[in-house]
Amino acid sequence: MTAFAAGSLVAARGREWVVLPDSSDDFLVLRPLGGTDDDIAGVLPAIEHVTPATFPAPSPDDLGDHQSARLLRSALQIGFRSSAGPFRSLAAIAVEPRAYQLVPLLMALRQDTVRLLIADDVGIGKTVEASLIATELLTVGDARGLVVLCSPALAEQWADELLTKFGLEAELVLASTVRRLERQCIAGDSIFERFPVTVVSTDFIKSDRRRNEFLRTCPDLVIVDEAHTCVADGGLAGKARTQRYDLVRDLAARPDRHLLLVTATPHSGKDATFRNLIGLLDPQLADIDLEQPRGRELLARHFVQRRRADIRQFLDENTPFPSDRLSKEAAYDLSPAYRDLFDDVLAYARETVRNAQGALERRVSWWSVLALLRALASSPRAAAQTLATRSAALAGESAGEADALGRATVLDAADDEALESADVTPGADQAAGSGSAQQRRLRGFLDRARKLEGTGDRKLDAITAQVKELLADGYAPIVFCRFIDTAEYVAEHLRKKLGKGTTVGAVTGTLPPAERVARIAELTASEGPTVLVATDCLSEGVNLQEQFQAVVHYDLAWNPTRHEQREGRVDRFGQRRDVVRTVTLYGRDNHIDGIVLDVLLRKHLAIRKATGVSVPVPDNSDAVLEALMEGLILRGDDHRQDTLDIEYQQKTDELDREWQSAAEREKASRTKFAQRSIHPDEVQAEVTEIRAHLGTHADVRSFTETALRELKSTLTPQQSGFTATTAPLPAGLLDALPPGRGAGLQFVDDFPVARGENVLHRTDDAVEAIATFVLESALDSGLPEEARPARRCAVVRTTAVEVRTTLLLVRYRFHLTLPSRAGDRTAVAEDVATLAFTTAGGQLNWLDESAVEELLEAQPTGNVPNPRPFLDSALAKLPELQPHLEQHGADLAERIRASHRRVRAASGSTVRGLGVRADNPPDVLGVYVFVPVPKG
Numbered sequence: 001m002t003a004f005a006a007g008s009l010v011a012a013r014g015r016e017w018v019v020l021p022d023s024s025d026d027f028l029v030l031r032p033l034g035g036t037d038d039d040i041a042g043v044l045p046a047i048e049h050v051t052p053a054t055f056p057a058p059s060p061d062d063l064g065d066h067q068s069a070r071l072l073r074s075a076l077q078i079g080f081r082s083s084a085g086p087f088r089s090l091a092a093i094a095v096e097p098r099a100y101q102l103v104p105l106l107m108a109l110r111q112d113t114v115r116l117l118i119a120d121d122v123g124i125g126k127t128v129e130a131s132l133i134a135t136e137l138l139t140v141g142d143a144r145g146l147v148v149l150c151s152p153a154l155a156e157q158w159a160d161e162l163l164t165k166f167g168l169e170a171e172l173v174l175a176s177t178v179r180r181l182e183r184q185c186i187a188g189d190s191i192f193e194r195f196p197v198t199v200v201s202t203d204f205i206k207s208d209r210r211r212n213e214f215l216r217t218c219p220d221l222v223i224v225d226e227a228h229t230c231v232a233d234g235g236l237a238g239k240a241r242t243q244r245y246d247l248v249r250d251l252a253a254r255p256d257r258h259l260l261l262v263t264a265t266p267h268s269g270k271d272a273t274f275r276n277l278i279g280l281l282d283p284q285l286a287d288i289d290l291e292q293p294r295g296r297e298l299l300a301r302h303f304v305q306r307r308r309a310d311i312r313q314f315l316d317e318n319t320p321f322p323s324d325r326l327s328k329e330a331a332y333d334l335s336p337a338y339r340d341l342f343d344d345v346l347a348y349a350r351e352t353v354r355n356a357q358g359a360l361e362r363r364v365s366w367w368s369v370l371a372l373l374r375a376l377a378s379s380p381r382a383a384a385q386t387l388a389t390r391s392a393a394l395a396g397e398s399a400g401e402a403d404a405l406g407r408a409t410v411l412d413a414a415d416d417e418a419l420e421s422a423d424v425t426p427g428a429d430q431a432a433g434s435g436s437a438q439q440r441r442l443r444g445f446l447d448r449a450r451k452l453e454g455t456g457d458r459k460l461d462a463i464t465a466q467v468k469e470l471l472a473d474g475y476a477p478i479v480f481c482r483f484i485d486t487a488e489y490v491a492e493h494l495r496k497k498l499g500k501g502t503t504v505g506a507v508t509g510t511l512p513p514a515e516r517v518a519r520i521a522e523l524t525a526s527e528g529p530t531v532l533v534a535t536d537c538l539s540e541g542v543n544l545q546e547q548f549q550a551v552v553h554y555d556l557a558w559n560p561t562r563h564e565q566r567e568g569r570v571d572r573f574g575q576r577r578d579v580v581r582t583v584t585l586y587g588r589d590n591h592i593d594g595i596v597l598d599v600l601l602r603k604h605l606a607i608r609k610a611t612g613v614s615v616p617v618p619d620n621s622d623a624v625l626e627a628l629m630e631g632l633i634l635r636g637d638d639h640r641q642d643t644l645d646i647e648y649q650q651k652t653d654e655l656d657r658e659w660q661s662a663a664e665r666e667k668a669s670r671t672k673f674a675q676r677s678i679h680p681d682e683v684q685a686e687v688t689e690i691r692a693h694l695g696t697h698a699d700v701r702s703f704t705e706t707a708l709r710e711l712k713s714t715l716t717p718q719q720s721g722f723t724a725t726t727a728p729l730p731a732g733l734l735d736a737l738p739p740g741r742g743a744g745l746q747f748v749d750d751f752p753v754a755r756g757e758n759v760l761h762r763t764d765d766a767v768e769a770i771a772t773f774v775l776e777s778a779l780d781s782g783l784p785e786e787a788r789p790a791r792r793c794a795v796v797r798t799t800a801v802e803v804r805t806t807l808l809l810v811r812y813r814f815h816l817t818l819p820s821r822a823g824d825r826t827a828v829a830e831d832v833a834t835l836a837f838t839t840a841g842g843q844l845n846w847l848d849e850s851a852v853e854e855l856l857e858a859q860p861t862g863n864v865p866n867p868r869p870f871l872d873s874a875l876a877k878l879p880e881l882q883p884h885l886e887q888h889g890a891d892l893a894e895r896i897r898a899s900h901r902r903v904r905a906a907s908g909s910t911v912r913g914l915g916v917r918a919d920n921p922p923d924v925l926g927v928y929v930f931v932p933v934p935k936g
Contacts (some may be wrong), residue, residue: 087105144220377592
């Protein structure tokens, strides 16, 4: 029995294969020559006939033209899935990373154990950056499994991103899925041992019941999304936050576990919280002096944070962010009946707070009336629901506990422990058993609120006008409401006012996360204009820029961070509109909106414009807001009016000073801790290498269009791609195309990809099928001529050459030895090279790379009546060319090895033992002769 080395070429089952490293003498793991990993097969040499193979040289009878030569080269380049370069995963993913998104990947590859905090601004692409690192670690074997910890609302989105863009099929581990997954486990195995890639609800897995098993079986690679919600400061952090921190801290305690922390808000103003966060990456960072160079250098190895301004023109590469955010405020006035109700409720609130007895009763009364005023400012329906619901603060057994429950249901904490329940309308009915007069008064408020729905609510007129204006300008808006009842109320109204031509959908916390995604997909799949009405269950982490371009704040959030999160759903990487629009509705005379708008929202905007950074509102903002609201409620007490006004101004000034100070500190820290461990010229070198080997989006589109036209398909341009008819295509290609194509193929330039569409990327199923067909048909001379758009030979007359020039299309196979923490791994990769030479006085003169590239762009300018002698002469030289081709392969191997060393330069242990060897002989796939135009 013959032994076959990894990388060698063998013949079996009527075709040529490459032997892969997992093979043994008695069992061969084979990949078809030019095929993908999906085509890998196992062969038993004892049963099936396997022989060494050599790739046949081109035949002069297999004659094509210049176009067919370029098609063959492109098909080879697009078909590669196993890159020989240091970023081995990039050939198999469905995204073309921007240059700035490679910076975290370069940082990661310079660490033995990857510990990174990716803190780029909202919308830059942190999910892509973290997923790039994870895919690379899994591809090269430095990690064996992956867990993504996130909120349940984002789990579906994470799983979809990993599958569609990175080819990683993740199982969702949620309260609703865990039983099904456990049934699939073999006795004794956990979910995380059975499924190598999972997306897990952090709040589900942190429970005492699940936590220990998870810590025992968690894979060696963890991504923590929204990592700022998983860090405690040792102070008054909520129980859920403390449990999350304990979990992530215990995961980080294993020194060989890769850990990627992802957040847009790494520093909330509390130094202790930031220290705990970065201490997860390296325990030294918890205490080291970050004012000293040593501290900053250590942090720089683990921390990357960029603003849009930092990367918009990174390496002169344009990034598709909206160029502007056009914001406006739109005021409305209450109707007389609504204003009367507001005044009466405010009077009731003053009376209730003033007359409360004891600390507990005072705090319960306070939160009840504040909930009622906030709901009344939102909508009559929310007010009615609040009046019919008992206050959460009633469950408190002390004033402090009542405060904690009240804040959680009424305010908008920046680090809301339970964003999933943040849109529930708070209760205020605390009059049970308090006397029939008070009960009658509250029931009267309830009846009056219900009667205000519709014509009595001028806020509805304001939202209708703003939405109609946005729709008329071609924008699809998201209308954000604070409460579920308000969102449903607004959606009902807009459906009536906008008519049948516009689709209006509502998404609130009443829907499980997966159903929210489905509802949005259903909404955006409809014909005509669309409007989404949502609560803040969609304000954080959910990507909506692909379907919507405007945000309307129907209700003011009582925290500027929430406003930023809402607007960040559309104002982010991938938004196709140059300008996104935002509208903030506010009531001129509802007593509530003015305080929030002046003290919080406008101030936040002013600070951001002045300092260039967006910082969370200081921690004492809730106390200030409460004090200001209390001032509003008690203003009816005339003898305290002057005192209240002075306190109002003092508290707002104090908040302003603290906020300005926090902004200046954040601005300084961004400068001090700016990412400096990777220089742009290092990124440029790697980007150039990657695109030279894998091609660009433009290359893929050009190849796909040309190949389909050569196969007689009719192409019709569309706004973001094109359609192609399938009827004329050869049967072999039709069989290979993905199902569900109907009468034609629909190609789009970029994600999102709707059902039945294909994205113009090298890993798309349809693009891959076309590339494979073009390559395999070029190698099969038995196929009809019309089914072979690419050919292995051509003679081209052109003005681009002055002497006869021969171009060779050569495929190289490389045997790689890749050191990792788990030991050396071997891999087989392929690459394509184009070489060209001239002959003068019997001497071969090889062209440099730039001259070869120019030759590839040469245009034919005439026919060659008798091309056969030119080809015979060129093909006869192939044996003479072998030494040079093999030397070129050796040079390529050394260049690849140097690239690996350069990328991993700071990680010495993963460089020692690195080896790259070209397997000989290389395959000469194409021979193309360019002859000059005769002079005279």
